[in-house]
Amino acid sequence: MSSPRKRVVLLGSTGSIGTSTLKVARELPERIEIVALAAATNVSKLAEQALETGVKDVALHDASKADELRALLPSDVRIHTGDEGLIALATLSGADIVLIAIVGTAGLHPALAAIEAGKDLAVASKEILVMAGETITEAATKAGVRLLPVDSEHNAIFQCLDGHRGGEKEVSRLILTASGGPFRTWPSEQLASVTPAQALKHPTWDMGPKITIDSATLFNKGLEMIEARWLFGIGMERIDVVVHPQSIIHSMVEFVDGSVLAQLSRTDMCFPIQYALTWPDRVRGGLKPIDFPALAKLEFEAPRDDDFPALTLARRAGLTGGTLPAVYNAANEVAVDAFRAGRLSFPGIWETVRRVMDDHAVNHHATLDAVIAADRWAREAAAEAISAVGAA
Ligand SMILES: NC(=O)C1=CN([C@@H]2O[C@H](COP(=O)(O)OP(=O)(O)OC[C@H]3O[C@@H](n4cnc5c(N)ncnc54)[C@H](OP(=O)(O)O)[C@@H]3O)[C@@H](O)[C@H]2O)C=CC1
Ligand SMILES: CC(=O)[C@@H](O)[C@H](O)COP(=O)(O)O
Numbered sequence: 284m285s286s287p288r289k290r291v292v293l294l295g296s297t298g299s300i301g302t303s304t305l306k307v308a309r310e311l312p313e314r315i316e317i318v319a320l321a322a323a324t325n326v327s328k329l330a331e332q333a334l335e336t337g338v339k340d341v342a343l344h345d346a347s348k349a350d351e352l353r354a355l356l357p358s359d360v361r362i363h364t365g366d367e368g369l370i371a372l373a374t375l376s377g378a379d380i381v382l383i384a385i386v387g388t389a390g391l392h393p394a395l396a397a398i399e400a401g402k403d404l405a406v407a408s409k410e411i412l413v414m415a416g417e418t419i420t421e422a423a424t425k426a427g428v429r430l431l432p433v434d435s436e437h438n439a440i441f442q443c444l445d446g447h448r449g450g451e452k453e454v455s456r457l458i459l460t461a462s463g464g465p466f467r468t469w470p471s472e473q474l475a476s477v478t479p480a481q482a483l484k485h486p487t488w489d490m491g492p493k494i495t496i497d498s499a500t501l502f503n504k505g506l507e508m509i510e511a512r513w514l515f516g517i518g519m520e521r522i523d524v525v526v527h528p529q530s531i532i533h534s535m536v537e538f539v540d541g542s543v544l545a546q547l548s549r550t551d552m553c554f555p556i557q558y559a560l561t562w563p564d565r566v567r568g569g570l571k572p573i574d575f576p577a578l579a580k581l582e583f584e585a586p587r588d589d590d591f592p593a594l595t596l597a598r599r600a601g602l603t604g605g606t607l608p609a610v611y612n613a614a615n616e617v618a619v620d621a622f623r624a625g626r627l628s629f630p631g632i633w634e635t636v637r638r639v640m641d642d643h644a645v646n647h648h649a650t651l652d653a654v655i656a657a658d659r660w661a662r663e664a665a666a667e668a669i670s671a672v673g674a675a
């Protein structure tokens with residue numbers, strides 16, 4: 284029997300998911316060994332994490348800061364840089380699993396390299412599955428490696444499906460829960476006045492800035508619908524969303540006999556991260572269960588599709604398939620950056636994505652080259668559309 288201790292490469296270690304992963308690893312040294320860490324530019328945090336974990340390999344995407352990092356680390360720590368640095372870590376010999384927690388799509392090539400090197404993949408970076416879900420899932424099947432969902436909704440579904448591998452036959456629908464974001468109850472006419480500071484206040488989760496804005500527009504849930512389609516091999520028409528403002532139920536699976544299984548926990552990403560890294564076992568870590576009497580109530584409501592069009596656009600992208608999901612994702616990334624920089628209004632985010640999707644000539648063969656080309660095209664088209672749609 285292989286050892287239950289996993290040797291983990293953590294890409295995106297200095298972010299919100301990365302920090303939570305190190306917390307989980309600290310609680311479970313007999314189960315999790317962090318063997319390599321990567322970040323984009325945050326030299327001081329990466330150095331601090333490398334010293335704490337004792338890793339011998341780190342990667343900093345920004346090569347211009349390598350000397351600064353060198354000065355903070357012992358001489359036997361290897362420093363890798365650039366895109367090649369991420370690939371070197373993703374294929375590190377002796378590592379069992381690579382956790383991709385890089386925001387956006389920069390984790391795509393490292394993810395594919397890890398799969399080809401026979402590593403299991405724990406995936407937090409939903410953007411890479413939306414952009415290239417077909418390529419990633421086919422590569423994983425071919426290599427015989429596992430894709431372990433870290434995103435809380437998908438981890439919840441993964442837990443609900445355990446022991447019900449009938450999948451296609453037994454599952455009626457996947458029901459993703461959405462907090463609804465900070466503007467869940469706002470009248471639609473007020474959405475034009477939303478500021479980045481307001482959108483960065485998530486009602487239930489503490490996360491990095493990009494996903495927090497995505498939660499406010501509901502693009503996060505749209506991305507998650509497409510992510511679920513690939514992780515669980517279920518058609519888009521069987522993936523639904525229900526708003527659940529407390530974020531205690533992380534998602535549900537409805538089976539053909541009408542029963543529904545749900546997974547619940549407090550709003551702490553350490554739960555799904557721990558499950559992904561200790562799967563198929565459940566182990567006692569440092570996490571507190573729910574105090575049910577302290578929960579006032581669990582509520583559910585339908586999403587406001589007309590006022591927050593991200594879900595309708597996601598369904599269209601997922602049902603159309605081909606290169607359209609990559610376009611949905613890339614246009615959203617550019618629009619979120621523009622919103623954060625004050626160059627685009629809040630409703631301008633979905634207006635930009637809709638416009639870029641409308642203008643895209645879909646390539647129905649979603650090869651890796653095709654989705655990379657579509658991603659590049661969509662980023663340029665979104666930048667042009669933003670000049671037209673404009674700031675608030
Ligand atoms: N935060 C959460 O609770 C959840 C996040 N996710 C998903 O997980 C991913 C990460 O989110 P989150 O942790 O919030 O994001 P953060 O913005 O907090 O962190 C992003 C991380 O990615 C690193 N990074 C960015 N670009 C590169 C690059 N080119 N090469 C190497 N590292 C890079 C950053 O390094 P640096 O610090 O140096 O910039 C940082 O470590 C996203 O895809 C998000 O959708 C999913 C579910 C929940
Ligand atoms: C923690 C997590 O997985 C996030 O994706 C979270 O679910 C975002 O909340 P929303 O439901 O508001 O998008």
Ligand SMILES: [Mn+2]
Pocket residue numbers: 434435436507
């Ligand atoms: Mn999520």
